[in-house]
Amino acid sequence: xxxxxxxxxxxxxxxxxxxxxxxxxxxxxxxxxxxxxxxxxxxxxxxxxxxxxxxxxxxxxxxxxxxxxxxxxxxxxxxxxxxxxxxxxxxxxxxxxxxxxxxxxxxxxxxxxxxxxxx
Numbered sequence: 001x002x003x004x005x006x007x008x009x010x011x012x013x014x015x016x017x018x019x020x021x022x023x024x025x026x027x028x029x030x031x032x033x034x035x036x037x038x039x040x041x042x043x044x045x046x047x048x049x050x051x052x053x054x055x056x057x058x059x060x061x062x063x064x065x066x067x068x069x070x071x072x073x074x075x076x077x078x079x080x081x082x083x084x085x086x087x088x089x090x091x092x093x094x095x096x097x098x099x100x101x102x103x104x105x106x107x108x109x110x111x112x113x114x115x116x117x118x119x
Contacts, residue, residue, distance in 0.1 A: 011090075014061050014063070015063070015087055015091070017054075018044075019042070019046055019050060019051070019054045020054050020057070020058060021091060021094070022042050022043070022044075023038065023042065023051070023054055023055065023058060023064070024058065024063060024064070024080065024084065024087055024091060025091055025095070026038060026041050026042060027064060027078060027079060027080045027084070028080050028084075028085065028087070028088050028091065030079075031079065032067065032077040032078065032079040033077060033078055033079075034075070034076065034077050034078075035048075035051070035052075035055075035076060035078070038051065038055075038078060039051050055078060058084070059078075062081060062083050062084070063080065063081060063083060063084035063087065064078050064079070064080060064081060064084055065078065065079050065080075065081050066078055067079065
């Protein structure tokens with residue numbers, strides 16, 4: 001394809017990777033979250049440094065808003081922007097596909113275990 005990026009290439013750069021999709025998924029299902037709430041809510045061991053980096057990218061891309069209440073002690077929350085909400089449909093499809101794949105894989109393993117037991 002003569003070096004031009006496809007829409008899929010661009011989408012994968014912006015919302016995929018190990019953490020961005022999970023961050024968006026959590027924020028899509030919450031009105032807003034503070035940094036540490038989000039960190040705890042994400043399954044896996046995401047470091048504060050990685051979460052901050054990924055949130056910055058999502059903010060820069062206009063998918064997530066960073067709301068600084070300018071209080072003492074500091075209070076910052078993150079929420080999905082209206083533009084970020086446009087990711088909901090394909091993230092839902094990705095989630096559904098992943099859950100079905102998990103079920104399929106489990107069924108294949110169960111069948112293989114049954115066959116191996118019968119030998």
